[in-house]
Amino acid sequence: MHINYDFGDLEAFLAVKETGSFHGAAAALNLSQSAVTRRVAKLEQALDTQLFERTTRAVNPTLAAKRLQARAEAILDDARETTRAMRDESVAFAHQRGALVTVATVPTVLSRLLIPALQAFRAADQPARLRLLDGSANEVAEAVAGGEADFGLCSLPTLEPSTLFEPLFDDRILLALPGAHPLAGQEAVALGDLKDAPLILPARGTGNRLLIDDALARARQPIVWTMEVGRSTSALELVGQGMGAALLPETVFSAPTQKVAKVRLQGLDIARPVGLLIRVGAAETPAVATLKQAIRTAV
Structure with a gap:
């Protein structure tokens, strides 16, 4: 059964019943008399x-109006209670509604970029909770394109048509050496000088490995590697334990340490662009916008 009336119609009916006139009902509802009549x-x-018998002197409710009154009042009371309950619930959970920011990020930028940005974010009294999805640049791209993350922070991935990349800075690829290595104190080292140190490279298919392979091919400089590692942080740990030398992004070196020395590559200038990955048309909450700006400022 189709219901072709609304709460406003019931309110007009009850106002006429209570005041005994359409004029009085219009004044009570702050409407025109014609609007009350239409409702x-x-x-x-x-x-x-028929709900009212109209004469030139009075408006009298019919028996149907008397029967309807209790039901109309109950309907409107339920509607008002529902509205109050929803508003109270909205206020109670306002700190949670829309207050979750999900960031997909490559782990290597945590120390240099994301942690300072988060410190500024919290200092600005932002109450939003934060969810970090850490993974490779391709995994970050998939999370952003699929709507799992509000935005991403990574080196330039293979862009989906639905994403945009905003460059922030160039992250140089450096040579990580064990602190006790004879070449650790050098300003720059050629890969050919590493005859006594096993070479650790990023795993094939990763963005860092593609950059390194392309630079070596252009320089016509073949190398022999000993280990391939999926995560830069794992490669750094291997270097710290004296297992070899590794080609790593500068952002991996979070703090000076005696276990690992970072050295510039002689004759090779390799850098990866790092930036924000944004989904085209994605809604941006104030918390998301604030965190993005904190990241830009932290560069």
Whole structure:
């Protein structure tokens, strides 16, 4: 059964019943008299019954109006209670609604970029909770394109048509050496000088490995590697334990340490662009916008 009346029609009916006139009902509802008349007529048509007998001197409720009154009041009371409950719930959970920021990021930028940005974010009294999805540049791209993350922070991935990349800085690829290595104190080292140190490279298919292979091919400089490692942080740990030398992004070197020395590559200038990965058309909450700006400022 189709219901062709609304709460406003019931309110107009009850106001006329209470005041005994359409003029009084209009004043009580802050409406025009014609608007109240239309609403009552609409309700009468929907219920297929006459609710008021109109004369030049009075407006008298019919038996149907008397029967309807209790039901109309109950309907409106339920509607008001529902509205109050929803508003109270909205206020109670306002700190949670829309206050979750999900960032997909490559782990190597945590120390240099993301942690300072988060410190500024918290200092600005932002109450939003944060979810970090750490993974490779391709995994970050998939999370952003698929809507799992509000935005990403990574080296330039293979862009999806639905994403945009905003460059922030160039992250140089450096040579990580064990602190006790004879070449650790040098300003720059050629890869050919590493005859006594096993070479650790990023795993094939990763963005860092593609950059390194391309630079070596252009320089016509073949190398022999000993280990391939998926995560830069794992490669750094291997270097710290004296297992070899590794080609790593500068952002991996979070703090000076005696276990690992970073040295510039002689004759090779390799850098990866790092920036924000954004989904085209994605809604941006104030918390997301604030964190993005904190990241830009932290560069």
